[in-house]
Amino acid sequence: MRFKTFTSPHMSPARSVNRVMRQVLYALVPGTVAMAWFFGWGVLVNVLLAVTVALAAEALMLMARRRPVKPFVTDLSAVVAGWLFALAVPPLTPWWITLIGVGFAIVVAKHLYGGLGYNPFNPAMVGYVAVVISFPREMTLWLPPGTLADMAFTLPQTLQVIFLGQLPPGLTWDMITGATPLDRIQTELAMDRSLSDIQASPFFGAVAGRGWEWINLFFLLGGLWLIQRRVITWHVPVAMLGSLALISGLFWLINPEVYASPLFHLFSGAAILGAFFIATDPVSGSTTPMGRLVFGAGVGILAYVIRAWGGYAEGVAFAILLMNMMAPTIDHYTQPRVFGKTPARKEG
Amino acid sequence: MTSTPHKLWRFNGGLKLPDHKAESTQETVFKAPLAEYLTLPLRQHIGEMAQPVVKAGDKVYKGQIIARCDTYVGAHIHAPTSGRVRGIEEHPVPHPSGLTAPCVVIEVDGDEDWGEHRMPPIEDLQNLDPARLRHRVREGGLVGMGGAAFPSAVKLNPRPQQAIDTLVVNGAECEPYITCDDMLMRTRADAVIQGLLLVKRTLQPRQCLIGIEDNKPEALRAMTEALGGEENDNIRIVALPSIYPAGGERQLIRVLTGREVPSEGLPADVGVVCHNVGTLANIYRAVIRGEPLISRIVTVTGSGVKRPRNLRVPFGTPISHLVAHAGGYSDDVERLIMGGPMMGFALASDQVPIVKGTNCILAARGEEVDPPGPVMPCIRCGECVRVCPANLLPQQLYWFTRARDFDKAQDYSLFDCIECGCCAHVCPSNIPLVQFYRFAKNEIWSQEREKQEADAARVRHEMRQERLAREKREKAERMNRKKQALNDKPAEDKAADTGNDPKKAAIQAALERAQAKKAAQGADTTPPDQGKPPSDTRTQEKTR
Numbered sequence: 087m088r089f090k091t092f093t094s095p096h097m098s099p100a101r102s103v104n105r106v107m108r109q110v111l112y113a114l115v116p117g118t119v120a121m122a123w124f125f126g127w128g129v130l131v132n133v134l135l136a137v138t139v140a141l142a143a144e145a146l147m148l149m150a151r152r153r154p155v156k157p158f159v160t161d162l163s164a165v166v167a168g169w170l171f172a173l174a175v176p177p178l179t180p181w182w183i184t185l186i187g188v189g190f191a192i193v194v195a196k197h198l199y200g201g202l203g204y205n206p207f208n209p210a211m212v213g214y215v216a217v218v219i220s221f222p223r224e225m226t227l228w229l230p231p232g233t234l235a236d237m238a239f240t241l242p243q244t245l246q247v248i249f250l251g252q253l254p255p256g257l258t259w260d261m262i263t264g265a266t267p268l269d270r271i272q273t274e275l276a277m278d279r280s281l282s283d284i285q286a287s288p289f290f291g292a293v294a295g296r297g298w299e300w301i302n303l304f305f306l307l308g309g310l311w312l313i314q315r316r317v318i319t320w321h322v323p324v325a326m327l328g329s330l331a332l333i334s335g336l337f338w339l340i341n342p343e344v345y346a347s348p349l350f351h352l353f354s355g356a357a358i359l360g361a362f363f364i365a366t367d368p369v370s371g372s373t374t375p376m377g378r379l380v381f382g383a384g385v386g387i388l389a390y391v392i393r394a395w396g397g398y399a400e401g402v403a404f405a406i407l408l409m410n411m412m413a414p415t416i417d418h419y420t421q422p423r424v425f426g427k428t429p430a431r432k433e434g
Numbered sequence: 435m436t437s438t439p440h441k442l443w444r445f446n447g448g449l450k451l452p453d454h455k456a457e458s459t460q461e462t463v464f465k466a467p468l469a470e471y472l473t474l475p476l477r478q479h480i481g482e483m484a485q486p487v488v489k490a491g492d493k494v495y496k497g498q499i500i501a502r503c504d505t506y507v508g509a510h511i512h513a514p515t516s517g518r519v520r521g522i523e524e525h526p527v528p529h530p531s532g533l534t535a536p537c538v539v540i541e542v543d544g545d546e547d548w549g550e551h552r553m554p555p556i557e558d559l560q561n562l563d564p565a566r567l568r569h570r571v572r573e574g575g576l577v578g579m580g581g582a583a584f585p586s587a588v589k590l591n592p593r594p595q596q597a598i599d600t601l602v603v604n605g606a607e608c609e610p611y612i613t614c615d616d617m618l619m620r621t622r623a624d625a626v627i628q629g630l631l632l633v634k635r636t637l638q639p640r641q642c643l644i645g646i647e648d649n650k651p652e653a654l655r656a657m658t659e660a661l662g663g664e665e666n667d668n669i670r671i672v673a674l675p676s677i678y679p680a681g682g683e684r685q686l687i688r689v690l691t692g693r694e695v696p697s698e699g700l701p702a703d704v705g706v707v708c709h710n711v712g713t714l715a716n717i718y719r720a721v722i723r724g725e726p727l728i729s730r731i732v733t734v735t736g737s738g739v740k741r742p743r744n745l746r747v748p749f750g751t752p753i754s755h756l757v758a759h760a761g762g763y764s765d766d767v768e769r770l771i772m773g774g775p776m777m778g779f780a781l782a783s784d785q786v787p788i789v790k791g792t793n794c795i796l797a798a799r800g801e802e803v804d805p806p807g808p809v810m811p812c813i814r815c816g817e818c819v820r821v822c823p824a825n826l827l828p829q830q831l832y833w834f835t836r837a838r839d840f841d842k843a844q845d846y847s848l849f850d851c852i853e854c855g856c857c858a859h860v861c862p863s864n865i866p867l868v869q870f871y872r873f874a875k876n877e878i879w880s881q882e883r884e885k886q887e888a889d890a891a892r893v894r895h896e897m898r899q900e901r902l903a904r905e906k907r908e909k910a911e912r913m914n915r916k917k918q919a920l921n922d923k924p925a926e927d928k929a930a931d932t933g934n935d936p937k938k939a940a941i942q943a944a945l946e947r948a949q950a951k952k953a954a955q956g957a958d959t960t961p962p963d964q965g966k967p968p969s970d971t972r973t974q975e976k977t978r
């Protein structure tokens with residue numbers, strides 16, 4: 087009798103890339119829904135559009151590179167990249183910006199570097215930064231959170247804005263768009279207003295930007311679920327949010343009129359989404375436990391530095407890309423001590 | 435009886451696996467009937483191959499030595515039963531490559547006749563001296579029963595500078611499916627304890643720790659009963675949490691004592707000797723009953739056999755014979771594994787024999803061991819890092835191995851990998867990581883071997899050059915002498931003729947000088963350093 091031979095281990099494997107990515111997607115759902123709740127249909131349209139573009143670009147690139155299409159498309163990593171991109175851009179982003187951003191992410195940041203597993207930078211963030219730099223105006227056109235908006239866009243109206251660039255009659259961009267809380271603080275601080283004045287506006291909620299607090303809370307829930315399901319480890323989120331809270335807390339204590347509170351920093355921008363879903367991207371991040379702490383802490387500090395003193399109100403994307411560059415070096419210097427490699431410890 | 439619980443330490447990583455132990459522990463150990471032929475490979479342990487001392491046609495008795503291995507790391511092979519030697523033949527042996535190797539094939543006569551070959555039981559146990567015990571273990575061909583098959587006598591002989599204070603007994607049996615140690619402890623706990631007492635007398639450790647995973651409550655109970663309590667006479671039974679690979683020697687020592695065996699060292703370096711429960715029972719058998727190692731308990735299990743159970747089998751029994759006594763294969767059996775599902779290797783055929791190191795035969799159906807899906811690129815998720823009990827960075831090892839950068843792989847401690855398979859099991863990209871590490875290790879070994887062969891070839895070349903030069907020199911000398919002899923006579927004549935012409939004499943002298951110089955030059959081409967004799971390099975290779 088002949089048998090099939092394989093090498094050990096022979097136990098059926100417990101995980102797959104597809105499963106890991108699927109769980110990341112599940113975890114994104116609550117935050118995404120919350121975001122759509124506050125910012126309207128545009129969020130969902132963006133997600134759908136970005137995911138479609140990502141899948142198409144992925145398939146085309148795989149064919150061009152003569153790689154098997156099915157296993158790679160079904161690994162869902164492109165879906166995750168597209169989805170994250172969609173969450174980073176304003177809800178009424180024109181379709182061609184999404185096309186360019188996601189296309190750039192998949193084609194250049196991912197496949198030109200060798201595809202899944204080989205990209206040194208997080209593709210979604212590369213795509214996002216590319217459009218932020220190229221189309222600065224469009225990228226600041228956020229809507230005010232729904233509870234504050236004068237009107238809510240219907241789905242057809244949303245589609246019309248995104249795909250045809252046509253606002254409903256009687257509206258202009260200036261009338262409907264606003265800044266993100268971080269933007270607003272940065273601009274108004276530049277006009278020498280004090281933080282307590284700025285935050286007195288109804289635009290801000292209890293601890294951070296109205297609406298944003300809730301959105302971030304739901305992303306937090308999804309992130310914690312990922313840790314609980316052992317899809318990600320706690321190291322990066324804890325280090326990143328910890329260092330961001332620490333450094334913002336420090337400056338806030340020094341001068342609360344100029345520096346926003348730690349809670350504001352955690353719950354107003356992309357810190358939580360970044361900490362749990364983007365900085366934890368295994369491919370472009372650090373892989374050793376110690377390295378992940380260093381990596382996360384680096385992202386937190388850089389994000390703060392960019393937000394507080396840099397040219398952009400939001401620093402998470404840039405911080406992640408900067409730390410991506412450091413990841414190989416960090417890994418090199420944080421190798422765990424190999425079992426039995428130091429003089430044996432004595433009993434006790 | 436119970437005192438404070440024993441403190442346990444942790445090792446990094448490891449896995450909680452479905453243990454699949456229940457399948458094969460429904461029935462007690464069954465003594466398998468003899469097969470028609472027994473096929474005994476000459477190499478069944480780590481170390482040198484044994485040399486056969488029988489030939490085709492010889493009658494052999496049960497327990498008779500049929501192949502000797504007298505090197506320090508070696509174990510004899512005994513006839514598992516009586517019969518006639520059919521021959522010493524190449525036969526497929528249990529090896530991942532499906533290789534054949536020389537085996538003694540015995541045609542079984544069914545008499546189970548020991549003849550004069552049972553070793554005399556040692557009676558005066560109280561005064562059993564260490565050398566005598568070691569000798570008995572060596573004569574009995576005992577090797578470790580945990581799978582690696584390391585000759586047991588060596589472990590009873592620590593060097594004087596290694597003060598052994600702890601004897602660790604491995605009853606962990608952490609691989610899923612395997613239950614032969616479990617069943618042994620359940621049924622022969624007293625043999626294990628008696629064997630332990632013998633070893634304890636020899637090594638004089640301060641403490642003995644018996645580690646058993648807590649998924650074997652019956653074994654724990656039986657052992658406790660045999661010991662007369664959880665702790666007795668500095669021997670202690672410790673229930674361990676079931677975390678694969680807690681039964682790895684280094685991991686077990688860590689868990690029980692907190693000590694880390696140095697990367698390039700042995701347990702003895704931290705004052706520990708570790709024996710498997712099966713080995714202890716065999717030591718007891720060898721001393722009390724005078725039986726050499728000729729059979730063992732093997733777990734035959736998996737959904738691919740109809741009646742999973744543990745069988746006591748003589749070595750050399752073909753696996754097919756064993757499977758027949760485990761109810762035969764189920765219809766859709768796909769894979770046959772020798773050893774456990776994590777570290778065992780898949781066999782292409784069931785026509786290979788059970789050897790000393792065989793603890794388990796796992797016949798699996800498709801759904802039990804799903805052939806892994808397509809291999810995807812490493813996404814650097816670090817799952818492998820999280821579970822690696824050796825604290826390695828498996829994804830980096832994989833990366834370097836793929837790039838054939840073996841130096842880097844060694845820098846990242848490739849040789850500390852115990853091939854436990856944890857990393858591959860959790861890898862979401864389905865990468866057969868362990869296969870890559872084995873490949874890398876083999877490449878490095880073969881590169882080293884090639885280098886040694888190249889060195890040997892260089893030495894051979896130099897030897898040849900020297901020989902050629904010497905031959906040339908000798909030839910020149912011979913020619914010289916002949917010429918001299920020829921020259922001498924005419925010279926005398928000429929001298930007489932020419933009346934001592936000084937010019938001619940000078941020319942003659944110059945010619946002779948030139949010739950001598952030439953000859954000397956010929957000799958000079960001999961390399962000044964004659965290199966090592968080849969026999970040297972051979973011994974070097976041997977001692978490696």
Ligand code: SF4
Nearest residue numbers: 812813815816818861
């Ligand atoms: S588990 Fe697999 S995919 Fe993840 S880092 Fe290790 S080798 Fe790469």
Ligand code: SF4
Nearest residue numbers: 822851852854855857
């Ligand atoms: S097989 Fe080697 S690298 Fe993989 S987990 Fe085990 S010891 Fe670590």
